[in-house]
Amino acid sequence: MILGSLRARLLGWLLLPLTVFVCISGIMSLQNARSTANLLQDNALISSMRIIGEDIDWDNGEIVVQIPPAALELFESPERDNVFYKIVDGHNRLLAGNPDLPLPDTFSSTPAFYDAVLNDGRRVRAAVYVRQLFDSGRVENVTVAVAKTEFSRDAMVAAQWRPQLIRLVLMLLLAMLLVYFGLTFELRPLMKLKDDVSDRAPSQLQPIRAERLHFELxxxxxxxxxxxxxxxxxxxxxxxxxxxxxxxxxxxxxxxxxxxxxxxxxxxxxxxxxxxxxxxxxxxxxxxxxxxxxxxxxxTESSQPGRGEECVDLSAAISGVLGDLVAFAQQKDIDLGAEISDDMCVAGDETLMTALLTNLVDNALRYTQRGGWVTVTAQRSGASAVVQVIDNGPGISAEARSRVFERFYRASADTEGSGLGLSIVREIANRHGGTVRLTPGKRGVGLLATVTMRLWCDPASAVAEEKGR
Ligand SMILES: Nc1ncnc2c1ncn2[C@@H]1O[C@H](COP(=O)(O)OP(=O)(O)OP(=O)(O)O)[C@@H](O)[C@H]1O
Ligand SMILES: [Mg+2]
The missing domain is CATH 1.10.287.130 (Signal transduction histidine kinase, dimerisation/phosphotransfer (DHp) domain)
Structure with a gap:
C-alpha cells in the first residue's frame, strides 16, 4: 500500500539522502567532540605530570618525591574522575604512586600518551615522560606517569555532541514535515484530477480542464x-x-x-x-x-445539461399531465388528485418535464388497483421544488427498487409496459440537475416517488441581485 503511494515514494527519495547526510554529520560532529575533549584532557595530564616531575629532587643522595596538591586539583570535576600516578626510578623501583598503573613499552623524555586498563578493569588515559635527575655526576632516569579515568571526558563529549545531534534530528523532522505538506499541497491537483475522473457520471463526457494543472500532468x-x-x-x-x-x-x-x-x-x-x-x-x-x-x-440523453433551460410552470405542467391522464384514472376508478402549495417555476425543458411527470403519474395509475387513489403534490424546499407522486398500490419491493431505473427492467409482468419509463424519468431529472427517489408510501403502503428540482431563477434578476451585493 505504502510502496504504491506516489507521495510515500517521493518522500522516501527525498528523505533517504537527507538521512544519510544527517548520519554522516552526526558521526563527524561526534569525532570533533571527541578530539576536542581528548586535547583538553591530554593537556591537563601533561600539566599534572610536569608539576609532579618538577618537584622530584635529591635529598642526601636519595630521590625524594613530593606530590603538590595543584597537580591533582587540575582534574577536579563534577564527574569525580579517579586519578593515578606512578613514579619509578631507572631500575624500575616504585618511588611513589599506584603500582597497578601499567607503563608503555617505550617512552622517552618527550611526553607520550597512551590508553591503559587497570587490574580492576577500569580504563584510563595516561601520559608518561622520563626526567633525568643530576646529582654530583650521578644521573638518574625517573619515569613519571599520570592517568585518569574518562568520566569527565565522556561527559564533555556528550555535552558537545548532544545539542548538535538534537539540532540535526530536528532539522530532519522539520524537513520531513515540510516535504510531507509540500507534497500534499502539490499533489492536490492530481487528487482533484482523480476525483474529477472517478466522480463522473457515465453520461458526463465533457473534456477535463487542464489550465490549472502542472504542465507534467x-x-x-x-x-x-x-x-x-x-x-x-x-x-x-x-x-x-x-x-x-x-x-x-x-x-x-x-x-x-x-x-x-x-x-x-x-x-x-x-x-x-x-x-x-x-x-x-x-x-x-x-x-x-x-x-x-x-x-x-x-x-433526453443527447440534450446538453443546462442548455436551453426555460421557466417551466410546475402547477400548469402538473395540471396538464393530470388532464391527459384523468380518463385513464376514471377507467380504473382511481381517485386522482393534486395538492400544489405555491405557484412555482422550475428550470428545465417543458417537453421533458412533462414527460417526467407523465411517466410517474402513468406508473402510479397503471400499477394501482381499481378503486385506489393517486395524489401529486408540489412544494417549495429552499431553492428546490419537490414533486411527489403517491399512490396506494402494491409498491415496489426493496430489491426491485434498486433495479427499476435500469432500462427494460420490469418488476411485474401483470401489466404491459416497456420498462423504459423510470429510466427516462431519472435521465430527465439528472439532465436538470435534479434527483429522483422511490420509497414506500405512507405506513409502508404503495409507492412514493420524490423528484427534487432546481427552482427557476430569472437570470436578469440574478445579475441584478449579484450587483446589489
Ligand atoms: N407506482 C408503482 N407501483 C408499483 N410498481 C411500480 C410503480 N412504478 C413502477 N413500478 C414498477 O417498476 C417497473 C419499471 O417501471 P417503468 O416505468 O420503468 O417501466 P414500465 O412501467 O414497466 O414500462 P413503461 O416504459 O411503459 O413505463 C414497472 O414494471 C413496475 O413493476
Ligand atoms: Mg412506466
Whole structure:
C-alpha cells in the first residue's frame, strides 16, 4: 500500500539522502567532540605530570618525591574522575604512586600518551615522560606517569555532541514535515484530477480542464480528453442510431396501424382472422409506444445539461399531465388528485418535464388497483421544488427498487409496459440537475416517488441581485 503511494515514494527519495547526510554529520560532529575533549584532557595530564616531575629532587643522595596538591586539583570535576600516578626510578623501583598503573613499552623524555586498563578493569588515559635527575655526576632516569579515568571526558563529549545531534534530528523532522505538506499541497491537483475522473457520471463526457494543472500532468489530461472525445463520439453515434431507427420505425408503424384498422373494419365472417387482426393491432400499438419512448430517451440523453433551460410552470405542467391522464384514472376508478402549495417555476425543458411527470403519474395509475387513489403534490424546499407522486398500490419491493431505473427492467409482468419509463424519468431529472427517489408510501403502503428540482431563477434578476451585493 505504502510502496504504491506516489507521495510515500517521493518522500522516501527525498528523505533517504537527507538521512544519510544527517548520519554522516552526526558521526563527524561526534569525532570533533571527541578530539576536542581528548586535547583538553591530554593537556591537563601533561600539566599534572610536569608539576609532579618538577618537584622530584635529591635529598642526601636519595630521590625524594613530593606530590603538590595543584597537580591533582587540575582534574577536579563534577564527574569525580579517579586519578593515578606512578613514579619509578631507572631500575624500575616504585618511588611513589599506584603500582597497578601499567607503563608503555617505550617512552622517552618527550611526553607520550597512551590508553591503559587497570587490574580492576577500569580504563584510563595516561601520559608518561622520563626526567633525568643530576646529582654530583650521578644521573638518574625517573619515569613519571599520570592517568585518569574518562568520566569527565565522556561527559564533555556528550555535552558537545548532544545539542548538535538534537539540532540535526530536528532539522530532519522539520524537513520531513515540510516535504510531507509540500507534497500534499502539490499533489492536490492530481487528487482533484482523480476525483474529477472517478466522480463522473457515465453520461458526463465533457473534456477535463487542464489550465490549472502542472504542465507534467497535461499530457495525461490530454490523453484522457482524447479518450473521452472518442467515447463521446461513439455514444453520440449510438444515440443517433437509436434515434434514427426509432424515427424510421414510426412511419411504417403508423401505416401498419392504419392498415390493420382498415382490415378490421372490413366485414368478415372469419372469427379467427378478426382475433388475429385484434392481436396485430395491440402489438403495433405497443411497438409505437416503445419507439416513441426510445426516441424520448435518445432525445433526453443527447440534450446538453443546462442548455436551453426555460421557466417551466410546475402547477400548469402538473395540471396538464393530470388532464391527459384523468380518463385513464376514471377507467380504473382511481381517485386522482393534486395538492400544489405555491405557484412555482422550475428550470428545465417543458417537453421533458412533462414527460417526467407523465411517466410517474402513468406508473402510479397503471400499477394501482381499481378503486385506489393517486395524489401529486408540489412544494417549495429552499431553492428546490419537490414533486411527489403517491399512490396506494402494491409498491415496489426493496430489491426491485434498486433495479427499476435500469432500462427494460420490469418488476411485474401483470401489466404491459416497456420498462423504459423510470429510466427516462431519472435521465430527465439528472439532465436538470435534479434527483429522483422511490420509497414506500405512507405506513409502508404503495409507492412514493420524490423528484427534487432546481427552482427557476430569472437570470436578469440574478445579475441584478449579484450587483446589489
Ligand atoms: N407506482 C408503482 N407501483 C408499483 N410498481 C411500480 C410503480 N412504478 C413502477 N413500478 C414498477 O417498476 C417497473 C419499471 O417501471 P417503468 O416505468 O420503468 O417501466 P414500465 O412501467 O414497466 O414500462 P413503461 O416504459 O411503459 O413505463 C414497472 O414494471 C413496475 O413493476
Ligand atoms: Mg412506466
Amino acid at each position: 497535461r499530457p495525461i489530461v490530454d490523453a484522457i480528453n482524447q479518450c473521452i472525445s472518442r467515447m463521446s463520439l461513439q455514444a453520440a453515434t449510438q444515440r443517433q442510431f437509436i434515434s434514427d431507427a426509432a424515427h424510421q420505425l414510426r412511419t411504417p408503424l403508423t401505416l401498419l396501424d392504419t392498415q390493420i384498422q382498415f382490415a378490421r373494419q372490413r366485414p368478415s365472417e372469419d372469427e379467427q382472422l378478426a382475433e388475429a387482426l385484434a392481436g396485430m393491432h395491440k402489438s403495433s400499438r405497443k411497438m409505437a409506444v416503445l419507439t416513441s419512448k426510445l426516441l424520448l430517451l435518445a432525445h
